[in-house]
Amino acid sequence: MDGIIKYILKFLVEFIFGKEPKRKKTNSAYRNVPGAQKTVHQPEPYVPPKKYRDSRWEELDELFWNMMQEEVILRKKRNGCLLSDAEIIYRENLEGWFSKHCYVNCQVSLGQLIEFPEQDGFSKEEQSRFFSMFSKMAMDFVIVSVKTNKIVCVIELNDSSHKVPKRVERDRKLLALMKKSQMPFMFVDICQIDVEPDIWTERKNTLYESS
Numbered sequence: 271m272d273g274i275i276k277y278i279l280k281f282l283v284e285f286i287f288g289k290e291p292k293r294k295k296t297n298s299a300y301r302n303v304p305g306a307q308k309t310v311h312q313p314e315p316y317v318p319p320k321k322y323r324d325s326r327w328e329e330l331d332e333l334f335w336n337m338m339q340e341e342v343i344l345r346k347k348r349n350g351c352l353l354s355d356a357e358i359i360y361r362e363n364l365e366g367w368f369s370k371h372c373y374v375n376c377q378v379s380l381g382q383l384i385e386f387p388e389q390d391g392f393s394k395e396e397q398s399r400f401f402s403m404f405s406k407m408a409m410d411f412v413i414v415s416v417k418t419n420k421i422v423c424v425i426e427l428n429d430s431s432h433k434v435p436k437r438v439e440r441d442r443k444l445l446a447l448m449k450k451s452q453m454p455f456m457f458v459d460i461c462q463i464d465v466e467p468d469i470w471t472e473r474k475n476t477l478y479e480s481s
């Protein structure tokens with residue numbers, strides 16, 4: 271009987287005053303421990319993506335010195351000779367033909383012959399990649415005027431290696447670069463090393479086209 275009375279009284283109280291709002295549950299671990307703080311998640315430090323997939327070292331200086339320390343193998347090219355046998359013969363021929371007015375330089379990098387200034391319209395990365403494509407190309411012979419110290423003509427001696435597809439593409443790029451920079455340039459076949467090249471006509475035609 272007492273239980274029924276209590277139930278009726280509770281029903282009347284809730285009906286008149288409404289239900290008592292439920293209290294939000296709190297984490298008893300933090301509520302009961304004085305001074306306790308919630309753990310804040312610490313993000314992992316940012317690790318930049320690798321530039322190169324198959325390299326233990328990213329930066330150039332780091333790459334250089336680590337490879338040196340690990341005893342990288344290096345050898346003199348052509349057993350220490352600057353030129354091949356055919357190039358030596360052709361250099362001697364060039365000096366015999368033009369030594370009165372010119373001197374001959376050998377194995378000159380294209381980066382020393384063609385300037386590539388910074389320019390609008392291309393990003394720095396595009397300019398850097400473009401320059402790196404040709405700057406290390408080595409030209410077989412650069413004939414220079416004794417009087418003016420200016421380049422008369424650049425000569426690339428062609429042997430059988432220039433028939434390889436990769437080398438053919440290199441030569442196509444080389445021709446385009448020389449034309450764009452208005453540099454007198456000739457390909458000479460290795461079978462023609464005893465024939466005097468007409469460097470003066472090539473120089474004249476190049477200067478005429480650029481004027």
